[in-house]
Amino acid sequence: MSENIKILKKLHSIMSEVPFIEKDKRNEHQRYKYASEQAIKMAIQPLLVKHKVLFTVQGTEIERSGEITTGKFIGSFIDVESGERIDLTLYAEGWDKQDKSYYKCITGAIKYILTSTFLIPTGDDAEAVGNANTNANANPAPRPKAKTPQDQIEEVMGKIEE
Numbered sequence: 001m002s003e004n005i006k007i008l009k010k011l012h013s014i015m016s017e018v019p020f021i022e023k024d025k026r027n028e029h030q031r032y033k034y035a036s037e038q039a040i041k042m043a044i045q046p047l048l049v050k051h052k053v054l055f056t057v058q059g060t061e062i063e064r065s066g067e068i069t070t071g072k073f074i075g076s077f078i079d080v081e082s083g084e085r086i087d088l089t090l091y092a093e094g095w096d097k098q099d100k101s102y103y104k105c106i107t108g109a110i111k112y113i114l115t116s117t118f119l120i121p122t123g124d125d126a127e128a129v130g131n132a133n134t135n136a137n138a139n140p141a142p143r144p145k146a147k148t149p150q151d152q153i154e155e156v157m158g159k160i161e162e
Contacts, residue, residue: 007084010051011077015118018043023123035115035122037107044114054078057110062102069094069101075113088113 021043023033048055055077062071070093078085090113094105115122 004084004086006082007053007077007079007086010053010079011086011117013051014044014047014053017047018118018120021115021120021122033123035111037111040111040114040120043120044118052080054080055114057106057113059106059109062105064101067095067097067101069096069105071102071105071109073106073109073113075109075117077117088117 021035021039023035024039025036026033044055055075058074058076059071060074062069070091073090073092075088075090076085077088090109092105092109092112094101094103094108096104114120
């Protein structure tokens with residue numbers, strides 16, 4: 001692991017700068033809130049640029065069966081200064097009655113890779129009984145004051161200018 005020390009330090013720095021991402025969208029049909037792809041990317045992208053880390057995703061083993069697309073994805077974090085890289089593998093699934101199941105699959109993979117790599121809470125609990133997003137008896141742990149994606153960008157830009 002010592003051969004990747006530069007990229008690991010950069011990923012750790014990024015992790016320290018994003019404490020929480022607020023759920024900013026609502027699925028009206030299934031009645032739950034979620035952190036959108038836009039909110040997650042707006043929180044992470046300026047930090048990747050600041051720390052000179054490139055993030056890429058490649059899908060392999062993509063299959064569609066009816067309305068469900070499943071795929072294996074490799075997310076790569078690459079230090080553009082040293083060339084060091086960390087690759088992560090994730091399996092994801094997307095469901096859509098029309099033609100968007102692949103895009104939902106890859107979007108879910110990107111969101112999960114980014115939030116899980118940097119351990120960014122969004123208020124979800126995959127192990128909660130029932131639907132974690134609608135569980136009225138859930139008592140979530142106290143969380144930091146939520147910042148909008150725009151607040152996060154302005155904070156990062158301020159640090160870059162210093």
